[in-house]
Amino acid sequence: MSRLRPTDLAREHGISTQAVRNYERDGFLPPAERTPSGYRIYTRTHAAALRAYLALVTAHGHDAAGRIMNALHRGAVDDALAAVDRGHGQALRDRETLDAVREAVDHLTAAEPRATPGPPARRGPRTIGELAHRLGVTPATLRGWEDAGILAPARDPATGYRVYRANDVRDAELAHLLRRGGYPLEHVATVVRQIRSAGDIDALSASLEEWRRRLTARGLAMLAAATAFHAYLCLVLPDGNSGGL
Template sequence: MDHLRPTDLAREHGISTQAVRNYERDGCIPLAERTASGYRVYTEAHAAALRAYLALIPAHGYAVSGQIMRALNTGALDAALTAVDRSHAQLLRDRGTLDAVGEAVAHLTTNPDTAAQAPVSSETFSIGELAHRLGVTAATLRNWEAAGILVPDRAPVTGHRTYGAPDIRDAELAHLLRRGGYQLDQISTVVQQIRTAGGTQALSAALDDWRQRLTVRGLAMLNASVQLARYTALLDLTPPEPLTYPDTP
């Protein structure tokens, strides 16, 4: 087996030899053997581990990538695969949330009654007045508040709620989306995104960016899987017997 120096591993990725030593210290690549004079000696397994770790980072982030590599380097194959599975599941949830928000925004921008597209009054409302304006109960508004959809001001002594222009806009949006069949958690996501983005047009642009980032992450996961498979093939890990599935009609 060819012996590699820290500089050989570092040069491949344009990083410093200190970074390589740090990755070894943190368990992201296996410990290197030492020569009699104390110099590190790496092998192709170390090079494959470094390729896998650096490919994992844009796909799963630093924390999860380190968790995966430390599990593999200590023989905990199932723990490593579980961490990968959780990350893939989170990406799937993110895609579902993105689709739900995108549908809701499309609903808002094509509905002529969309409150986010028109200026709202500077008048403030009590909970009863806002409930009457929308044709809902005060309990409904309290439920929306508990879900994070509404954030009214509260009087310091009495605790009475006061709804200003942004609250009225958010309540109108929530009412519209509830009529469209959206769940409270989906509406909360839309409203909070609109608060951050400043309106549905800005949110649409943010959603496009969000979708692009998810695509980039998904592609990074594919690349990471390739590098991870190459590394695990070099490890002395005994995988379980493959599952057999009945033939489908």
Template sequence: MDLAREHGISTQAVRNYERDGVLPAARRPPSGYRAYTDLHVAALRAYLALVPAHGYQASAEIMRAAVHGDLDTALSAVDRGHAQLLRDRETLDAVEATIGVLTAAPATSRPDRPLTVGALAHRLGVAPATLRKWERAGVLTPARDRATRQRIYHPDDVRDAELAHLLRRGGYLLDHIATVLRQVRAADGPEPLAASLHGWRQRLAARGRAMLVAAGRLADYLDAAGS
């Protein structure tokens, strides 16, 4: 099948896409074989370009809406993808703006046992209410003692609290600090996170370029469909 061969996919994959509604239904002549047209070519090109830009779920939503002529739904899904990319860029910018401060901070010894909220507040020289405020803002995520239900801060929590304290002294807002510390936790520390920033930005750039290609392919399909 020429439609499958162009993209290096199986004929069954094309049938599955048609079944799932991301391609228009093919006409069946008396021979019984599916008859694919230039419209199907444009639809498949659009869908396969959308996947690296928006992911499988959103791409299927976009194409099903486009195939059914629901342009508002299709374009709204595209807009959500662009908005998410912008949020991801803002997150990266926030991390880059502070990661140099974190990696330059002098290392401190970690406690060999979990700390209570009072002990951690004493260590940092802040009030316990400050730590609770940071928790509400998503900066800290302490566990709770099963018996007493008191907050307990493990070594990684202490690290996060010390980094937050450093950034607060630098004038950073809590929502900014929460964004940075979520990334620190995911990378298992500020140093691995700093090393990953270049690759992170490259991935965002690749997704942005993929969105440009996908927009052109989707426009080609909409033109072919007369939408």
């Protein structure tokens, strides 16, 4: 194999030679041989490892990329692949959350109040019984949603009873919609937190396109990382053997 210097690897990525040495020290690159005078000898395998690691950083983050490369270099190929799978699994969950939020926002913004005969619609705070009746669920269901972090009603200072204000009703309506769609409580809680952090439906709706763009960029980065990681695997495991390196 042709010999490469640390500067050869560094120049390709616009990083310092010290960074290359640090990556080797931390196990992100395989150990380099040394010349009699102590200089490191890198090869195309090290260059491929560096490309794979930096692509994984972009796609999965520094911590996950380090775990993947360290697992591979200690011969635990399945552990490395499992770490990659976890990243793809999280990306899928993020996409599902985005889709759920978008559906919920569309549902809530389309639910304009309609004029109906009779007394005006209730606008003030609701008790747990009133909200449960509105949604067609039991009070125990609302308490379960509260335990899951979906609802956070205030308490009446005089009685200690739960008080559901407009935002609580909105969150409960949203939770009811998502539960009917089959989403688990943990997922529903994530969606509700997204709406709370945005401040209101309009602010959240405005942020959805940027969220979508970030997910798209991450998905493309994961494809690029998979390509670079596979190229490195072909060098260290030319026969597809998942045994020790």
